[in-house]
Amino acid sequence: MxxxxxxxxxxxxxxxxxxxxxxxxxxxxxxxxxxxxxxxxxxxxxxxxxxxxxxxxxxxxxxxxxxxxxxxxxxxxxxxxxxxxxxxxxxxxxxxxLPSEHVAERARTAAESYTAWKSARPRDDFASVQPFLESLLALNRREAELIGYQTEPYDALLDAFEPEAKIAEVGPLLLRLGEKLSKLIPQIQQRQADFRPLSPFELTIDTQMELCRLVCERIGFSFDSGRLDATTHPFAASPGPGDFRITTRFRPADPLSSLYSTLHEAGHAFYERGLPASHRSSPLGQSVSLGIHESQSLLWEDVIGRSEAFLEFLQPLLAAVSAGSFSPDPRALWERVNVVQPSLIRVDADEVTYSLHIVIRMELELALLNDELSVKELPSAWDDRYRHYLGVTAPSVKDGVLQDVHWFSGAVGYFPTYSLGKLHAAMFYEQMQQELPTLDDCIRSGNFTPLHQWLTDNVHQHGRRYSSTELVRRCCNSEPNEDALIRYVQQKFGLD
Amino acid sequence: MxxxxxxxxxxxxxxxxxxxxxxxxxxxxxxxxxxxxxxxxxxxxxxxxxxxxxxxxxxxxxxxxxxxxxxxxxxxxxxxxxxxxxxxxxxxxxxxxLPSEHVAERARTAAESYTAWKSARPRDDFASVQPFLESLLALNRREAELIGYQTEPYDALLDAFEPEAKIAEVGPLLLRLGEKLSKLIPQIQQRQADFRPLSPFELTIDTQMELCRLVCERIGFSFDSGRLDATTHPFAASPGPGDFRITTRFRPADPLSSLYSTLHEAGHAFYERGLPASHRSSPLGQSVSLGIHESQSLLWEDVIGRSEAFLEFLQPLLAAVSAGSFSPDPRALWERVNVVQPSLIRVDADEVTYSLHIVIRMELELALLNDELSVKELPSAWDDRYRHYLGVTAPSVKDGVLQDVHWFSGAVGYFPTYSLGKLHAAMFYEQMQQELPTLDDCIRSGNFTPLHQWLTDNVHQHGRRYSSTELVRRCCNSEPNEDALIRYVQQKFGLD
CATH class of the missing domain: 1.20.58 (Methane Monooxygenase Hydroxylase; Chain G, domain 1)
Structure with missing residues (x-):
């Protein structure tokens, strides 16, 4: 033919x-x-x-x-x-x-394990999920053998989420990042001692939703081609062309968390929307990797969303949705949404300590996969790593090794993509600032067009044309590295 | 095998x-x-x-x-x-x-005709849709020949919506109904001259929606297995087992129309929910005909929803959603929601004059199908019939022959099912009242369980086990006829 x-x-x-x-x-x-x-x-x-x-x-x-x-x-x-x-x-x-029997067995085991984890977590019961995790690890090892690899079984798994990535590069990169961030944390906290962050405040759920919608509209998330709804776990989904839906959730103790969750998911949606629509069904119209996807959500949530410029942009919107009754000083607001504090729960972590949670998980899953650590030893190894990197210890496994669903639903090799996303976000932003010298002013004044244009031209429109590493190289004239992120943190907190 | x-x-x-x-x-x-x-x-x-x-x-x-x-x-x-x-x-x-070429041609023509109708209606332009209606009629005639019939081509079309029904029975039945109703209307209007109905009032959209939800809950529409949303055109849909969704719409001039629309769709949903779930995918778990489906919606919307007992039940709910500020006298409310007044638009008609709109359409489509009337003559025949049955004349075709989408999307033989539904609703209600002598008291006190039980036992649970005629016969010990509906109207308005 x-x-x-x-x-x-x-x-x-x-x-x-x-x-x-x-x-x-x-x-x-x-x-x-x-x-x-x-x-x-x-x-x-x-x-x-x-x-x-x-x-x-x-x-x-x-x-x-x-x-x-x-x-x-x-x-x-x-x-x-x-x-x-x-x-x-x-x-x-x-x-x-992957033979269909393997795929079916993996799916079945993952489903059983997920159910076991759901019931074990509130009971603080690691022992009851231990056998499931052992089975899932064995299945992941088998999968690595079936897929094949050069030297590291881990590569075969990582590749499913971050095509072409190798742990021989990603591993040392994230470890360097972890070390450098660890050293910065005490300096940041010293700096924060002088901060006078905005006092705790309240916003009704309706007001929060109104704020999220207003911000969405102002940053260019069009409701003609999208929706924003509330769910327990926020996500972004595109059920078809011209259809980009995101969700957020509300936390009583933190009335801005719904906004940051919205910004995160909007970042994912912008990426999907920016992929070339004419190639929607082919790899040219699909996202290149989880790491790049996460770079887009973290760029909006953290790098942009927690910047001084953005908080100045946000102030009048807060005033508008609260009918003038709430119009906090942008600097005090900045200090509030940028508190750095080592803590136990990954999903609640600030943007600086977050990557340490990832480094811990990557180290542990590598050790598990390579049989250097048994599942039985995992809880104590977990606590040991948390003491080392974050100086905290979970009072129980519920907020320790059982906190994330990933391993218990069989995903090994997924976690690094979160930190790769963070690295890439910082690299893209640094490059963008060089190419768009008035970027901060644009954000401050609510003009997000140049930012969207840059992201579409440099990241979104390429689909899977380049690997993630190649994409970063083309955008930033550099291999993926931790320097931009470290510079970003130093600059943000005025460190040397 | x-x-x-x-x-x-x-x-x-x-x-x-x-x-x-x-x-x-x-x-x-x-x-x-x-x-x-x-x-x-x-x-x-x-x-x-x-x-x-x-x-x-x-x-x-x-x-x-x-x-x-x-x-x-x-x-x-x-x-x-x-x-x-x-x-x-x-x-x-x-x-x-039906050869697939015929099905495809019909679907294509219907889609084109629908588009033409959408644009022609606001322009009052019958001429531009005339050729589409002619094509659709020709396709309907061809379909009747393909399906086959004994004496009346119309039967082949009617059968798609009301299996086993014959125009030789349905036609005279609806004509008798039309004649009898026509005679009652002046008597009702005379009676209404003494009424002092509730003055016009307003309810915000939010209050209306709250009322609709509250009523849904109280009449047994569970939100654990259902939803209520707002759409331009209300409908009921079941996207799966345990999933019964209805919608309503809001009309500024009539703040209770959203409630009656909700009751209508809830009636459809109750039928779907009452079908035997264990037979969901087979005819035993499917609705028997459009006429029976409509009997369930009209039973809830009109027969129950506009009864004195229901309006007494409704009063405290109106008070609740308006925080006590709106608690109308039930009789005055009854007089308001039971105004009988011949008018131009079918979907806005009261429950008495409604069937006359249907009789007009049935007469006309029979004449069209049997070549006794040309499409070109249709607008003037329409006006003639409206003058005859309702004493009104549309100022233009927009509110005349172009008001309904049915013919312009190819549906011929559909309209009679609306009036059959009305007849059946009255028959079911009369029978129910005999078997449940305290029914009105139950409704008044918000106990809808006996009503649901009766409908499930007598109508819903049978699926397509019996034809609609047989189902009515079994429930009511009688052939479908107009008497129960006439008695219902006479009783309601205290006529002789």
Whole structure:
């Protein structure tokens, strides 16, 4: 068959897969936001059916054969088609290495483990989930063998989330970052001793939601192509072209956490929206990695959202939603949303100590995977690492090793992408500031257009054209490294 | 193959069809309630794909063959299986008579006609939609020939909405109803001259929504298995088991219209919820006809919702949502929500004059289908019938022949089901009152359990076990007729 026939086959099948994927996304979004409780069992059956329809199409021999054939004729293709075929070949090869029995066993074990974790966590009961974690680790080790690797089994797992990344580079990078941040923390806290942050305050849920919507509109999240709703766990989802939905949650003790959660998810949505719509169903229209995705959410949540310029922009909006009754001094507000304080819970951590939580998890999962640490020893190793990096100890496993769902649902190699996102966000921002010298003024005045333009041109529009490392290199003329993030922290807190 | 093997095949395939149908319903619900505007084009593609997946399964030769084989061995089957096979055979035979080219042409023409109607209506421009209506009529005539009929082509169309119904019975029935109602209207209006209905009042949209929710809860619409949202056109939809969603709309001039719209859709949802869940995917778990469906919505909206007992029940709820500031006298409220006044627009008509709008449409579509009336003559025939039955004349076609979408999207034979619903609602209510002598007291005190129980036992739980006529006969020991409705109106307005 001719190249053009094969390409037509591929693009047609990708389009159908994209439609089904959109439907799947809607089923999940609705379940988290709108669905009444009694519908859960029926929804699970609908999702299972749709997943099997998707799987059938993704493993359609006509698609796989076309990809294999064209991959072998790669040099004959146009550049864009060549990239599409390269990425599809990558996906197909990975999928083909995993027998369906393994995939099914992993899914089943993960589901059982998740259920066990849900019930064990409130009971502070590590022993009851230990066997599940052991099974999931064994399955991850088997998966690494099936996928193959050069020297580190971990690479085979990391690759699922951060394609092309190698722990030989990511590991030392994050360890250096951890060390440098650890040294900065006491200096920051010393600096903070002189701060006079805004006193605790209250905003009703309605006011918080109004603020979130207003900020969304002002920063360019259009409600003509998006939604903002409330859920227990915030997320961003795109159930189809022109449809970018985000959610947030409310915490009584912290009335701005809903706003920062909104900014985080808006960052993810901006990335999805910025991907080339005409390539939506092909790798050219898809996000390149979790690390880059997270760079976009953290850029908006932390780097922009906690900047002095943004808080000046925010002040009149706070005044507007509170009918003038709440109009805090931007500097006092800045000091409030930038408190750095080592703590126990990753998801509540400030932007400086956050990466230390990640380094701890990366060290531990590497040790577990390489059999240098047993699951039984994990809780005490956890406490040891928390003492070392953060100087805190969880009173019980609930807020210690059981705090995150990731391992207990089988995800090993995922955590590093959070810190890679943070590194990349700092690198992108530093570069952006060089190229857009008036960026802070723009933010202060609520003009986010140059920022969106820069992100679209430099990051979003490329889809999976370049690997994440290559993308960073092209944007920032530098290999991914921790320096920009360290400079960002130093500058922010006025350290030497 | 053995009967049990064939039955297993059938039930398995029906289950998959049900899951896909649920997904389709969710795509539509989301589109009407939640979806951002820019997502429309993508959603259309997703729906088209899902429709084609559904069509493939519904016309799966393995399913059709199993149905045909078992239909021929019907006497060997258990009663329930026999009914399932009988109804599936009915559906399959109808579907097989329509070549896919015809179905596609009809769908295409209907879509074009709908678009033309949308733009023609505000412009009062009948001429521009005339050719579309002519094409759709020709397609309906062709469809009647393809389906087949004994004496009346109309029967082949009516049967799609009200299985087994014949215009030779429905026609005279609705004409008698029209004549009798026409005679009652002057008497009612004379009676109303002495009424002192509640003066116009206002309720904010938020208060209206709160009232709707409160009433829903009190009448047994559980939000654990349902939702209430706002849309331009209200509807009820069940996107899966345990999931019954309704919508309402708000009209500034009539602050209770949102409540009556909610009651209407809740009636539909109660029917869906009352169908046997264990048979959800088979005809035994599906509604029997549009007429019976409408009987349930009209029972709640009009027969119950506009009764003195219900308005007494409503008074404290109105007081509650208005923080005590609005607590109208129930009789004055009754007089307000029961004004009978011939008018131009079907969907705004009161419950007495409503059926006259239907009779007009039935007469006209019969004449059109049988070539006794040309489409060109339709506007003047419309005006003539409105003068005859209602004594009103539309100032322009916008509020005349162009007011309803039905014909312009190809639906001929649909309108009678609205009045059949009304007849059935009155018959069911009369029977219910005989069997439940304290029914009014129950409604007054907010105890809707006996009512739900009666409806479930007598109507809902049977699914498609009986035809609508047979169902009415079993419930009410009588053929469907207009007498109960006439008695209901006479009693309500204290006529002789």
């Amino acid at each position: 001719s190249n053009s026939t094969l390409l037509t086959t591929i693009y047609k099948k990708l389009e159908e897969i994209d439609h089904l994927q959109g439907v799947m996304t809607l089923l999940g979004w609705d379940q988290s936001t709108m669905m009444p409780a009694a519908a859960a069992a029926g929804r699970a059956q609908q999702r299972a059916l749709m997943a099997s329809l998707l799987h059938t199409r993704r493993s359609d021999p006509a698609l796989l054969d076309a990809v294999d054939t064209l991959a072998a004729r790669s040099s004959e293709l146009d550049l864009d088609d060549r990239i599409v075929v390269r990425e599809l070949k990558r996906d197909c090869d990975r999928a083909r290495k | 053995s009967n049990s093997t064939l039955l297993t095949t059938i039930y398995k395939k029906l289950e998959e069809i049900d899951h896909l149908q649920g997904v389709m319903t969710l795509l539509g619900w989301d589109q009407s309630t939640m979806m951002p505007a820019a997502a429309a084009a993508g959603r259309a593609q997703q729906r088209a794909l899902m429709a084609s997946l559904l069509h493939t399964r519904r016309s799966d030769p393995a399913l059709l063959d199993a149905v045909d084989t078992l239909a021929a061995r019907s006497s060997e089957l258990d009663l329930d299986d026999r009914i399932v096979v009988r109804e599936l055979k009915r559906d399959c035979d109808r579907a097989r008579k």
